[in-house]
Amino acid sequence: MSRNEFISQLESLLESVNQADRNEIIYDYLEHFDIGLxxxxxxxxxxxxxxxxxxxxxxxxADYRVTKAEEDKSIGNMYKAILATFxxxxxxxxxxxxxxxxxxxxYLALSIAAVVLTISPLLLIPQVxxxxxxxxxxxxxxxxxxxxxxxxxxxxxxxxxxxxxxxTLRYIRFNIxxxxxxxxx
Amino acid sequence: MxxxxxxxxxxxxxxxxxxxxDQYGYELAQNISRKIEVADGTLYPLLRRxxxxxxxSTYLAESTEGPARKYYSLTEKGTDYxxxxxxxxxxxxxxxxxxxxxxxx
Numbered sequence: 001m002s003r004n005e006f007i008s009q010l011e012s013l014l015e016s017v018n019q020a021d022r023n024e025i026i027y028d029y030l031e032h033f034d035i036g037l038x039x040x041x042x043x044x045x046x047x048x049x050x051x052x053x054x055x056x057x058x059x060x061x062a063d064y065r066v067t068k069a070e071e072d073k074s075i076g077n078m079y080k081a082i083l084a085t086f087x088x089x090x091x092x093x094x095x096x097x098x099x100x101x102x103x104x105x106x107y108l109a110l111s112i113a114a115v116v117l118t119i120s121p122l123l124l125i126p127q128v129x130x131x132x133x134x135x136x137x138x139x140x141x142x143x144x145x146x147x148x149x150x151x152x153x154x155x156x157x158x159x160x161x162x163x164x165x166x167x168t169l170r171y172i173r174f175n176i177x178x179x180x181x182x183x184x185x
Numbered sequence: 186m187x188x189x190x191x192x193x194x195x196x197x198x199x200x201x202x203x204x205x206x207d208q209y210g211y212e213l214a215q216n217i218s219r220k221i222e223v224a225d226g227t228l229y230p231l232l233r234r235x236x237x238x239x240x241x242s243t244y245l246a247e248s249t250e251g252p253a254r255k256y257y258s259l260t261e262k263g264t265d266y267x268x269x270x271x272x273x274x275x276x277x278x279x280x281x282x283x284x285x286x287x288x289x290x
Contacts, residue, residue, distance in 0.1 A: 024233075025229070025233070027255075028210055028229045028232075028233075028255065029226070029229065031209070031210065031211070031252070031254065031255060032210055032211050032214070032225070032229075034252055035209070035211040035212075035254065036211060038250055039211075046225075049214070049218070049224070049225045049226075050224060050225045050226035051224025051225065051226040051227060052224070052226075053226070055224065055226070055227065056224075056226040056227060056229070056230060059227055059230040059231075060230045060233070063230060063233070063234050063237075067237070
């Protein structure tokens with residue numbers, strides 16, 4: 001067997017190894033031939049000394065597969081992390097987004113109502129302009145009452161807002177923890 | 186000689202030889218096959234594994250004749266590992282020698 005036959009046989013046996021690793025492996029044998037030939041050995045002699053390419057390839061492949069299996073573990077981890085993220089986002093979309101939109105919608109509506117009630121005494125101005133001072137006492141009392149309710153509601157809404165903000169924050173932290181936890185496993 | 190037995194010992198020989206002086210693959214093959222009958226080709230997978238496990242490091246150096254050569258040198262981790270293997274080898278070989286002496290002399 002010649003040098004070229006040895007190299008091409010080894011190359012085809014290492015077909016399943018990725019290009020970069022294979023080149024590195026082949027390089028070592030090419031160097032071996034170059035130095036051996038420079039030292040006055042024949043190709044035949046060197047091939048004989050190197051031994052069966054099948055045995056060499058078996059050795060290299062066993063090692064290569066172990067390394068790959070180790071890498072696969074991290075790919076598996078990543079897959080797990082992606083799955084965790086995805087299933088969590090599915091859960092988020094189906095079970096969380098609906099209620100959250102509902103709650104925030106109601107919160108927004110109540111907040112607007114609170115603001116409107118609070119500024120309701122201002123409605124007295126167009127009332128006076130259009131209808132004059134008829135029933136003004138009743139209207140003043142009514143708007144003062146509504147304004148009071150609006151102020152109380154506003155205070156309530158501020159507290160509710162803080163609560164919702166904290167719950168949302170906590171829920172986001174929970175998401176991050178689940179995703180990270182999946183990755184670390 | 187038994188193949189598996191030789192494989193285990195070969196690793197120790199490679200580390201010891203490289204600890205004496207940095208060598209390139211061909212040189213190492215010559216030094217080993219001078220005393221132990223071994224297929225030179227199996228040396229490279231071994232060197233590759235030892236390098237990957239960080240027992241050996243490699244560097245390219247120009248030579249006066251021919252192309253650049255890939256030299257192997259022993260790392261600190263490799264030295265520790267070699268010392269461990271030498272200790273194990275000494276215990277093992279002296280035990281084997283004891284058996285042989287007891288029985289055959």
